[in-house]
Amino acid sequence: MAAIQYKPTRMELSNLKKRLKTAVRGHKMMKDKRDELVRRFIVLARKNKELREQTEAKMAAAMQNFVLAKATMSNNEIEEALLYPARGIEVDAEKQTILSIPVPKLSMSTSEEIVYPYGFSSTSADLDGAVQAIAEALPLMLELAEVEKSTARLADEIEKTRRRVNALEYVMIPQYTEAIRTIQMKLDENERGNLSRLMKTKEMLQAQAQ
């Protein structure tokens, strides 16, 4: 690995040591963060899978009924029946955070009661079934939206965190360790050079005195 060149001074050495310490601590924290994220992600992903299967089953039922209804009613009639919704939906959207990642939190504040937006005289029973099924699927759909978005955000964040952990573990920390070792060796070498020079001088002085 190509280590960065540092000046072999004591100042640089102590700076590097401090940085290494920070890097090691950061690495540990990132690792903990990653582990916790993965744990939560797996819980979310499981839930996501379940919810999606449920929602899709419910919606398939609704669509089936709707297709049947379309077979028995004319297009215009259906459009007329559905044109004007009997109720609006109100969705409370909050932001919650999972380990400081903002994810959505949705809750529906409308009543669960099913209201048909049309009279029963000109519509087929299949349409009622379709509307009922879709109304039942609605809370599930919202929960799915919340969970799916959270899963996506977490997956993104996990990847980022993992990169950071790897960068620290395999690049930053080895680089610092290597640089510290090099400087330490240079300093020691200087020290030894100095010492032998002193010994030599002393010898020469002694020889002169005799």
Next chain:
Amino acid sequence: MAKAKVAVIGDKDSVMLFKAVGIDVFYETDGEKANRQIKQLAREGYGVIYLTETLYPLCADAIETFQTEPYPAIIPIPDVHGSQGTGIRNLKGYVETAVGVDILFNT
């Protein structure tokens, strides 16, 4: 953001039904236009946008734009032709990016 609106975008047959429960419905089958529609809806404060699975792959641009934001959530839903498994495939992708291997579906 306290109150969010909910929208469905897709072809007429698939999404007309959602009108009955009070969701805002937009008819769109063209990918380019749907992209623009999504971006506009996001500006107007829609919190959740459901897309039919047929339209979902065509709107990759808009989806990517909002990938890193908490809102709006863009969620694929099956249309009249039934589910094509886009949602599950997405989830699989998330699991693979996060954990490295697919641990949910290999059984």
